[in-house]
Amino acid sequence: MVLIEAGPRVLAGFPDDLSAYAQASLESLGVEVKLGQPVTECSAGGVVYGDNKLEARTIIWAAGVRASRAAEWLNAPADRAHRLEVLPDLTVPGHPDIFAIGDTVTIAGPDGRPVPGIAPAAKQQGRYAAATIKARLNGGTLPPFRYKHAGSLAQIGKRLAVIEFGRIKLRGTIAWWIWGIAHIYFLIGLRNRLSVAISWLWIHARDQRAARLITQGSSKVER
Ligand SMILES: Cc1cc2nc3c(=O)[nH]c(=O)nc-3n(C[C@H](O)[C@H](O)[C@H](O)COP(=O)(O)OP(=O)(O)OC[C@H]3O[C@@H](n4cnc5c(N)ncnc54)[C@H](O)[C@@H]3O)c2cc1C
Known part of the structure; x- marks a missing residue:
C-alpha cells in the first residue's frame, strides 16, 4: 500500500x-x-x-473536498477549493445581509491559518451568525468571529491515534481510547451512545471490520 x-x-x-x-x-x-x-x-x-x-x-x-457553488452563485471571492471568502463577521463581501458558514466558507483563524473544515468550526460559526442577527435586531453589533480550536484527534489504526489539545499531546493506545470515547460522547442521546459503545466494544473484542472504528492493524498490510 x-x-x-x-x-x-x-x-x-x-x-x-x-x-x-x-x-x-x-x-x-x-x-x-x-x-x-x-x-x-x-x-x-x-x-x-x-x-x-x-x-x-x-x-x-x-x-479533500470541494465546496458547494455558493461563491459562484453570489459572485463572491473564493479559494482554490471554491470556499467562499467571508468577511470577519461571516457575511459575504458586498452583502451584509447574507451570512455563509461551515464547509462552504474559508476564514482565517487566530493563528492566521484557515479555520479547519470540521464540525466544531461549523457549529461555532452557526452560533456566531445567530448571535449577530440577534444583536443587529437589537441595534447592536458583535466583535469579529473568533474560532476557538478545542483540539484535534486522528485515528490511524488499531490502538494507534494522535491527539492534540493545546499543549497536551497524546499518541498510541491512550489516544485511540480517547478518540473512541470522544466520538461516543458527542453522539446525540443516551440510547445512541450506549448502542454505539456496545457495538464498538463488540467489534474491538472480536477484531471485526467496521465503518468508523479501525480495529485492524495488528498485522502488517499484505503486499
Ligand atoms: C468523511 C468525512 C468525515 C468527517 N469527519 C469529521 C470528524 O470526525 N470530526 C469533525 O469535526 N468533522 C468531520 N468532518 C467534517 C464535518 O462533517 C463538516 O465540517 C461539517 O459537517 C460541516 O457542516 P456544514 O453544515 O457546513 O456542512 P454539512 O454538514 O455537509 O451540511 C450541508 C448540508 O447541505 C446539504 N446541501 C448541499 N447542497 C445543497 C443544496 N444545493 N440544496 C440543499 N441542500 C444542500 C447537504 O446535503 C448537507 O446535508 C468529516 C467530513 C467528511 C466528509
Whole structure:
C-alpha cells in the first residue's frame, strides 16, 4: 500500500512530532509513505506523481473536498477549493445581509491559518451568525468571529491515534481510547451512545471490520 501526500508531512494540521508518529505508525503497518509530490494523473492503470508512475489496480482518492457553488452563485471571492471568502463577521463581501458558514466558507483563524473544515468550526460559526442577527435586531453589533480550536484527534489504526489539545499531546493506545470515547460522547442521546459503545466494544473484542472504528492493524498490510 502506497500513500502519496502532496504536502511535506502527513496530518499537516497536527504538530510535527505527532505527524512524524503518524507516519511511523503507518510505516510500521507496511504502508509506504511518499511525501511532497502531488498526484498529477490518475487512470485505470495507476497514478503519476512527480516523475514517477505507480502502477495500481486499486486507487483510493482522498485528497479533500470541494465546496458547494455558493461563491459562484453570489459572485463572491473564493479559494482554490471554491470556499467562499467571508468577511470577519461571516457575511459575504458586498452583502451584509447574507451570512455563509461551515464547509462552504474559508476564514482565517487566530493563528492566521484557515479555520479547519470540521464540525466544531461549523457549529461555532452557526452560533456566531445567530448571535449577530440577534444583536443587529437589537441595534447592536458583535466583535469579529473568533474560532476557538478545542483540539484535534486522528485515528490511524488499531490502538494507534494522535491527539492534540493545546499543549497536551497524546499518541498510541491512550489516544485511540480517547478518540473512541470522544466520538461516543458527542453522539446525540443516551440510547445512541450506549448502542454505539456496545457495538464498538463488540467489534474491538472480536477484531471485526467496521465503518468508523479501525480495529485492524495488528498485522502488517499484505503486499
Ligand atoms: C468523511 C468525512 C468525515 C468527517 N469527519 C469529521 C470528524 O470526525 N470530526 C469533525 O469535526 N468533522 C468531520 N468532518 C467534517 C464535518 O462533517 C463538516 O465540517 C461539517 O459537517 C460541516 O457542516 P456544514 O453544515 O457546513 O456542512 P454539512 O454538514 O455537509 O451540511 C450541508 C448540508 O447541505 C446539504 N446541501 C448541499 N447542497 C445543497 C443544496 N444545493 N440544496 C440543499 N441542500 C444542500 C447537504 O446535503 C448537507 O446535508 C468529516 C467530513 C467528511 C466528509
